[in-house]
Amino acid sequence: xLNDRQELAVTTDSLTAIAAINxxxxxxxxxxRDAEQVILQAIAADPTCAIAQAYxxxxxxxxxxxxxxxxxxxxxxxxxxxxQQATExxxxxxxxxxxxxxxxxxxxxEYHHNIAQRFPQDLVSVQQGQYHYFYRGDKAxxxxxxxxxxxxxxxxxxxxxxxxxxxxxxxxxxxxxxxxRYATHLDRHNPWAHHAVAHVMETQERAEDxxxxxxxxxxxxxxxxxxxxxxxxxxxxxxxxxxxxxxxVLSLYDQRVWGQARKASPKDQVGAIALLLRLDLKGIDTxxxxxxxxxxxxxxxxxxxxxxxxxxxxxxxxxxEQSDAVNEMLSSIISHAQTLEPSxxxxxxxxxxxxxxxxxxxxxxDWLGAIAYLKPTLPQLWAIGGSHAQRQVFQxxxxxxxxxxxxxxxxxxxxxxxxxxxxxxxx
Ligand SMILES: [Fe+2]
Numbered sequence: 001x002l003n004d005r006q007e008l009a010v011t012t013d014s015l016t017a018i019a020a021i022n023x024x025x026x027x028x029x030x031x032x033r034d035a036e037q038v039i040l041q042a043i044a045a046d047p048t049c050a051i052a053q054a055y056x057x058x059x060x061x062x063x064x065x066x067x068x069x070x071x072x073x074x075x076x077x078x079x080x081x082x083x084q085q086a087t088e089x090x091x092x093x094x095x096x097x098x099x100x101x102x103x104x105x106x107x108x109x110e111y112h113h114n115i116a117q118r119f120p121q122d123l124v125s126v127q128q129g130q131y132h133y134f135y136r137g138d139k140a141x142x143x144x145x146x147x148x149x150x151x152x153x154x155x156x157x158x159x160x161x162x163x164x165x166x167x168x169x170x171x172x173x174x175x176x177x178x179x180x181r182y183a184t185h186l187d188r189h190n191p192w193a194h195h196a197v198a199h200v201m202e203t204q205e206r207a208e209d210x211x212x213x214x215x216x217x218x219x220x221x222x223x224x225x226x227x228x229x230x231x232x233x234x235x236x237x238x239x240x241x242x243x244x245x246x247x248x249v250l251s252l253y254d255q256r257v258w259g260q261a262r263k264a265s266p267k268d269q270v271g272a273i274a275l276l277l278r279l280d281l282k283g284i285d286t287x288x289x290x291x292x293x294x295x296x297x298x299x300x301x302x303x304x305x306x307x308x309x310x311x312x313x314x315x316x317x318x319x320x321e322q323s324d325a326v327n328e329m330l331s332s333i334i335s336h337a338q339t340l341e342p343s344x345x346x347x348x349x350x351x352x353x354x355x356x357x358x359x360x361x362x363x364x365x366d367w368l369g370a371i372a373y374l375k376p377t378l379p380q381l382w383a384i385g386g387s388h389a390q391r392q393v394f395q396x397x398x399x400x401x402x403x404x405x406x407x408x409x410x411x412x413x414x415x416x417x418x419x420x421x422x423x424x425x426x427x
Contacts, residue, residue: 001087006121011086012052016045021052028055028124029158031191031228035059043075050086053079054094058128061100064266064305069101076101089119096128103344105132109141116145120152123159130162135306135385139169157186161193168199169387176200189220191228198235202389207242210235226262233257234271238278238389246284249275253289263296266309273312277393280319281400290320301329304336307352307384311394314356318363326360351380355394362397367408370401 004010005022012018020042027035036059042052053075060072079094086094096111112129115122126149133141143166146159153159160183167176177200183193194217201210214236221229233256240248253259253275261268272293279286293316300313310333318326333356337348355377361369378398381391 006123008089008119008121009087010049010051011082011090012046012049014046014049017042017049017052020045021049021055024052024055025124027225029127030189031224033223033225035225043078047078048082048085050079050082050094051090053082054090054097055124057101058097061097062131064303064309065264066299066303066305069305072101089115089122093122093125096125100132103340105136108132109145113145113148116148120149123149123153123156123162126159127162130166134169134387135308137382137385139166142166143170155186157183157190157193160186161190161196164193164196165199168196168203171203173200173203184217188217189223191217191221191224191232194220195228195232195235198232198239199387199389202235202238205242207239210239211243214239226260226265227267230257230261230268230271233260234275235389237275241278241282246279246282249279250284250286253279258289258293264299266300266303266305269293269296269300269316270309270312273316274390274393276319277312277315278396281393281396290316294320294322298325301325302332302336304333307348307355308386308390310352311355311359311384315359315363318360330356330360347383351377351383355381355384359394359397362401365404367401367405370397371405374398374401 001009002012002015002018004018005025010018010021012021020038024035024039024042026032027038036056039052039056039059042049043056046052057072057075057079060068060075076098080098083091083094092111092115096108096115099105099108099111109129109132112125112132115125116129119125126145129145130142133139133145143163146162146166149159150163160179164176164180164183167173167179177197180193180197180200184190184197194214198210198214201207201213214232218232218236221232224232233252237249237252237257240252253272257275258268258272261272263269276286276289276293297313297316300309304310310329314326314329317329333348333353337345337353340348354373358370358373358377361367361373374394375398378395381394384391
């Protein structure tokens, strides 16, 4: 038994394994590169270390792709195989990851809360709990789980970054900025705290401040994984968009966002789509960039990891004029929704599916269809997760459709939106 860098007992006697676990913890909390290789080193050093196996599984699950979900399976099996000899905390963590792998997110969250109350140094677990809250659109939970462990870690820069982001999502903007800045003051290599402050500035439309803040810290993102590297630059691009500098935005897209993306990564793809979409809404010519994304989106058609992501993929596919693929994905989403437990089923049926139809309609310039499908979903869109800034694009699409329609001088009343073939209207 050895202690990790969080002073928590880990069931291993391998110094090599614990060193790699410590590195993994640090990279996880800082969104560092190559976390996968590091945790695989720990497992190679001690395959019986159950929590290392669970960390690897969690890494793959967080990729939110079908391939990565399959990659997680053997690690989960090994984690469960050695679970009995593990500590109570490790067992709780393993159960949380197993629950996640089964789509039992509420159960996973309960385990992370349990860990937070009893082992408040375990910030990897807190971060994981926040991840689930984030994609459920539960901003109160996002804050609560981080605050649970705050008194035990009052000056932990990484935890303060988590708290700052949660406060921003709860619209406690002044506190979020103060804590995010303090976290950065404690440790400048804190990309999640930078990101939290950027969100405050985005919400307050302080584009100039946002550019200055983010660009003054961007050198530290070189060690980030592609998800946060591209996402932080995505925020910078949004500030430049606000400043009406589309050429800078396009250049950031090419060099920092899609340019530095792992092309097969769902989250990196979503960021690229979200930026192109915003450029579209401003009427800026994006050239053939939609078509360039297309080959990378094909594996996404039947995954349905997160509704928030699906709305992006289907827009991109529709925007690239791939009607067959759009219909295939819509049908697949509907089939997927039938397999889910009641609350997830409702979220997909009431929000994600009509919103997906609205996205398709907008991409096809069917303004009335976009209005008709998106309008009832807007008050409920929080339920598909993502940040306020990320979800804002759905409102922008709705208002853009409305504006386009008004300019055409027709009424939106009594419109029956056009449906893609083979897709039941109210499935
Ligand atoms: Fe963000």
